[in-house]
Amino acid sequence: MRGYNMLALALALAMCLQGFAQRAHCLETCPKESLLFQLAREHGQYESVVVGRRRGELFDFTSRQSGAGAGPGNATYDRFIVTFETYKFGDEHRLALEKHLPSRPSWKWEDRKNDASKYTTDFGVVRLLAGTDRESLIRKIEGLSGVKGVFEDKDVRSLHRLGPTVNDEGSAGYRKAIATHLGEKIDYKRQYHNPGREWKKKQPNALYQPEIIWREGFKGQGIRVGVFDTGLKENPKYLKNVKYRSNWTFQPTKGVDGHNHGTSSAGSIASINPECPSQAPEVDLYTFKVFTDDAVSYSSWYLDAINFAFIMKVHMINVSIGGPDFKDFPFIEKFRQLVANGVSIFCAMGNFGPLKGSINSPSDEPYIIAVGSHNEYFAISDYQSRGMTLSQKPYGYGLVKPDIVSYADKVFALNQWEDCFLIQGTSTACPVAVASMALIASTIPEEERYRKVTPASIKQFLIEGADRLDYFSMYHQGPGALNLLKSYEVAKNYEPRVSVLPSSIDLSSEKEVGYYWPHSVQPIYAKGMPLMVNFTIINGLGTTGYFTDAPRWNPSNRLGNKVRFQFDYANVIWPWQGYLGVYMHVEDSASHSTGIAEGAITFNISSPPFPGEKRGTKREQRVSIPIKLRVIPTPPRSKRVLWDDFHNLQYPDAYVPKDASQETHTYDFQGDHPHTNYHNLYDELVGNGYYVEVLSSSMTCFDASEYGMLVIVDPEMEFDVEEIDKLYDDVVNGGLGLLVLGEWYDKYIEDKYTLFNPNYRMTMHPAIMGANVPALNRLLSNFEVAFSNFSFDATLELSDTKGLLVQDGTSIAKMPPKSVLFEGTVVPKGRAKNRRERMNRASYSVPILGMTKVGEGNIVIYADSSAFDEDISDGEEFEQIRGVFTDFVRYASEGVTPSWIDVGTYHEDAYAFDFDNFTGQSRGAGFNALSKSEVYRYMIPEENENLSREKLKLLSKPLQCFRNAPLKYQPDRSDLVRKRNNSLMSWMEWARKRLIMGTGGNSNGQDSSPISSFSPQGSEIAQEGTQRPTQGDKVGDTWEPREGGPGLSGGQVFVFFVVVLAAVGYLYSRKRYQDLRAGLSPRYGGGDKSV
Template sequence: MRRLLLCAALAAATQTERVLVRFDDYASSEKHRATVSRKLGPEGRHWASADRRRRHPTDFLALHLTRGARRALRTFRVDLDRSTLKPLWRNLTQAQARYKVIVAPGKEASETWHHGERGQNSTIAIFDTGLRSNHPHFPKQPDERINWTSERTLADTFGHGTFIASVVAGISEECPGFAPSSSLRIHKVFTNQQVSYTSWFLDAFNYLLYKGDVDVINLSVGGPDFADRPFGDKVKEIVASGITLVSAMGNDGPAWGTLNAPGDAVEVIGVGASEADSGRVAAISSRGFPLGDRIPRMKPDYVAPGMGVLGAIPGGASCSPNHGTSVASPSVAGVAALVVSAARRAGTSIKNPAMVRQCLNEASTSTSESMWAQGFGRINSLKAVQCAETYTPRVTLVPPSFHLEKDCPYLSPLCDQPLIRGGLPISFNVTVLNGLGVLGRVTDLQWASDSSLVVEAQYPVTLWPFAGAFAVRIRASPDASIGVHTGKLWVRVDSNEKTCSDASSDGRWVAWEISVEIAAKPDKRKRLLWDASHSLTYPPSFSPRDNLNQNADLLDWNGDLPYTNFRGLFRRLRSRGYHIDVWYEDLSCINLDEYGALLLVDAEDIYSQDEIQAVHAGGTSLFIVADWADAALREQARFFDDNTQVAWEPAVGGANVVELNKVLKPFDVALGGGAWEGALPQAFGAGSRFESGSVIARAPVGSYVVKTRLEKRVSLKRGGTVKVEAPQAVLAAVSSDKGRAVVFGDTGCLDDWKRTGRACWELLEASVAFAVSGVRSPAIFPDGARLQEPLVIGEVPLDTPPSPLLKKYSRHYDASPPYVADPPPKPQVCGARDMRAVETRDEGWSPV
């Protein structure tokens, strides 16, 4: 046994990972490799280069490292060389039955061309799958074609790169590009099998930084990994150099919480897809705020035609239709090139991505849909060019105002319910576009309004590159008057040579108008609290999908919030008069007595002893919705990433049943785990299904337990279920002196993401009504479901110490009761430590 353990340890130590080692300076690859050699010894045993030959300076190396060697480089910045970005288009034939309008969006720029602007003073780089030489849509050969991939050809047999390049700068009369006279640079960063690495993008980015002659980059790619630090840091550096970066937002609509990186970054222009004829947001276009922020920030920035768009094909002169945000992004990149060219023609010599965005903002028209689906809407290229011709540097805020009571549904879901007097605040991230320079700073905020609205904000904040964001919280004071209240948040931005010093400098003030409806505090039975602090999603953790029947996504990455993939649930409860607050902190930091019920939906994280005590101290009612929990299936969900040479292991299953059972213990209710699926009772919602859930194993006498026949999943392979004759308990409702609790084993019929059956809104409404008031729906909880003896079915998962992965990703582990050999818990700190109260001035106050 000892020898086996030693062999296993040696195998782990010699297993290699493909990583990026980043340096603080730009130098030749040879110099950086010499630095690594001095630390690890000669190349060969512990490390090997994964680099391509390059002639330009670099600030990173791509290496294959053993784990032991990676530990030896712990003083360096070492990250996985990831492969999460994918081209974002779909074949038109999938949508032909419902959408048959075919358009060439470049023709929208005909007025701009007649105005004299065709992009002749701009240079655009396309990062994609390449472009063949001598393509008829590009008779003037691209100025540069470079292959950064492992393939030996620049040709594009996949077709994505060819199509995108034509929408930006093609000259075909049938499907012209927006900027046909621009200079075009082709950078192949995807193979024709759609494989890519972060290192290939970094090489291409560094080359552009070295050359310094590109104005706009189009990235018709995306993925859920907003935490790819090397990629994100390099994107900031690219924009800081004056390059405007445009990216697609994803094709996972109409579900919310589906925005892709890098388009969700504050410094990147993110583009969604619209229907060409109606202008409405296309159903496929991703929606919802950027999940890396945890506080809503406006994205996407714009929409452009993304359905039935005509573009070039690799093998001929004809045009062919495609759709997706991939084909919408190059439209905006083309307009951005027109803006840059117009500014240069008007005498502007400095590259300014903030100017580009400010002109695009002024030239856009939105529809009545939410800004988290469309941003500023569709762009008029002529208006954008005219803005650039007369541009003066300025600071602008995004969105320009925040009128919650009248700009609905544009500000939905934040405008879907009023502020409550003395209740939780509305939180929002305001984007600042700094046309004054690459570096700026929000140095002061002043709030001009009456005392009914209290504003807190995160400042001072550095604005780099050319943009940034700061968080704002708006709350109604306990003695606020009922009705609509208005005010102006004055924002001061400094942006000059004194920005980073202590010396005084002149600042620019800009006003952000706010209007909010304040309502009286509703009856406790109409107030619900959503626990958002116990959801673990990708990134950073490998949280496996909740619905094991769908294989399109291996990861749970949609946020699990009422504003994202549970938006349908949120809207249903709002339509029934409930007010839903979302809580992102420890449950011991809020007065739970204010709420009729606490909603624990798809919780994966640990519940500390303090939280459990807080929940039960005042008899808080619960509505708990779980998901699958099966150790064998979790093991099967592990996979080895051939690209990065890393094994991905789930930190937990669909839900953390062990922790939920701790919360449920005072009610004598316990989930049994497993992964069960099948049809739900008709009363729950016609056509609704139990998709991959945990069954209920324990419940006390007098509780209501609803059972149905299900199949148990024993394998992740297709057909990996077995029939079980005995009906399984899927829903339980308990009322006791401890309070009330409703437990349902699966989120599948409540989650908008990849739902295979119909929604179970009847179940939702009945469960919440029982939790808040004890009112029982006979259709959902029939008389025959009342237990005459305790429910005891199968085993209950054992309470074992959290796994190392769960400890790593948990937000609450430090506050949990220590297991054997664990360090003592850290004290829980309540409240956002980076938020400050903004000084309130008289309503008419102005600094200018």
């Protein structure tokens, strides 16, 4: 054994010596002043932390970082971005690919002739030519040394500005919507924040009063602002300091704006036109034309422009784009690198409002400053997209967004004809916020800017100076409305620090009910799903920060001791910002308790020193988040409703078509969550005394005896056999109610929804059509319930005041004995030129609503979810269906028969739709021309439909109970962090115990690593900086190794760690050697170190 030990030690020392020799050689021969070194010297502590990423498996639902952003499709125009681990000149990257790839013409390197082409880059664009085996070639490229990933060169989202004429948010309809949301009649104008003085409407400067700061000699001078947009008018008369205009599109122009969007964005930052002045008239403007005059852009244009922004050393960037694709990895990663280098990025929230859960990417990223809009009454603009962010679903909860809202609702701005005109949109709000922060940044002495003008400090200025708006949720307004003068006071006294958004949670105050919606409208209680909140950590101490101890719950009263907390977080906070996911459970022993649980979450954040500080000096801050929770006794079973969110699938995890043809967008991307597009049902049920909880783990993770009913809405995912068996037992023997809202499914018209997506430059086929009706039928087969392939529009009158409207829904094909069925009057969709023509045709009836009792449980089946979807139904339809969903819930949960039950038809025997006799006049004129074979296409989907290997890979999730499940269902929760937990053991200590004690696995055979960022999934969490639970134990848990298992001797453990340390030293030195060769050296003499 001694001989083996000595051999291993000698090998380790040799590896170390080789690595250090290579580094020493490069230190003599490699360029010392790389691009990023120059930027670091200019900006201070802004080093690019380049984190490599290995492309994950397709559609891995345990991590946001993996999977493609679109469903499977056949490429028709293959142009891809190849990202590299190091910066080199384009020709060097091309030669490296040519050396290892098959000889062309299977692929072609595309030269990009723009202002960045003479500098080093970390990506290239290749085109895969016709006839190429695309998947094989991509795998070869991904497997090459030095390649980080291969991604589609996408069409970059859309501009976020509306036209000058949009419905006034002060209209009666908007007032009524606000009143409905609050549940009372209110005076529209009096409900909003009053600035306390008279000010000229439609002029942001009149509200913000920048002249007070101007009188001190500051007007934005010395601050470099980049505008990524459609370019800029040539020789603008009313823009004072245009330092550089660049063009990244294929249009033969030097960044000239032929669209007007770019000019108005620049004007909203720095205009000196007296009719539409801006707050920072003396900033240095750098315009990047990344959109053509037709508003077309591609990821590669943006990536080149971002690399060039490094060279221009800008402090801030205005980005007026967005889209629902939060998996555009190269695009998002490049923004992350830009922020890591100290550039503050402001991005428009999007104009999908007032729909909740409609925030666009990249504004949903924690390190981006997302900007929303308010109007002159200090109400959130109707068109503004709302949070929460959805990329964390279903395992966690979304972040609070926007980060600020500014006045940009029908305001005057500069146009390309040098006039002022009225505009609105979140892409107008964005440059208004940029102008405010550029003005404030100019007041900070230049020698202090390296630590006081950072992406973290700028966001802190905005948040700490904001005015909170009455009645609007934090997921709609963020911290509130921008207040320039208050933010200026914050900046004058600013020292780098750590802050959190939201800074506290108070669910006990009636005054805060609106702000903390949806968490505030119902209390928490024992034996329920946890309350989930996701905090954004803003680290002003440095680019990189670390949790030096685990977050702890520190109760301050008796009831606080009855609440148990779990945490998800990445141990490394980068760049400048991170997250803290919190799961709050009330202990079973408090099932009869009532009152306010109080306490605080505390943790320590530390960062390396800023440049100029003594090396080794560690800056550390204790952070405290006050928490107040309203606790009540566990409600009776009949009043508890469980909403299944686990089986929903949304874009961009896959291409899922919209649920109704009249929707304005193509993809189903709002999450089908009770806090987003079904918030109206959430508010209705809570208002009627029900308690709504969300199931974010599989159906095996809840106790059916605690709930009156389960709601399944428009599911796209597959159901596991265990889930099917458990649900049947829960309903038949356990008395659980079941409410299912189906959706259209017609595999015969799949070609109609096959489309060419310019984002991915490929033909996309739907992952599923509307809802996964075959999976639903498998789930319901034990109940003798089935949906058909039908897809149609229909109406059902239940009473004089209540009715239902089916919009592209399905029909009920089977129901068990003793069922009541309700037939809707329908016309097949797509068989007439327009909706009016379809509705005027002779029609027929099919069942769309069924109600029955199976065993001990009541079941409600409805053929369409669109009627209750806020995104689809209009106000008139909402008035008609008001209360119908509550009627469904009362019947399923409590057995209360609705007053309109007589409208239906009772069936003593089992019901099956008679497709064989679906002929003649009974089926209506719309179907008279169909043959019997054509009619059969509307029958029940085949039993094994969508069960192919490819479909199951896409439509299945792990059958597991995550942190979002009740404590008793989580695997091995004896080590739960609660109250005052000890600090996490180090990685080395964990490894030592694991080697000595054996596998260290938990009872389920899963990895029990205490630090998830050391696993492949966890490392992606550390990169991403958003709440992303993974399988197994996580950061925030204590860990004890399992007893038993083979042990190792002390000598073996010693040799193991010597080899590990030597390998790490060799790899580190090798990496330093490669980075220095490529011109990626970090800053010498201090600052954060590259990760």
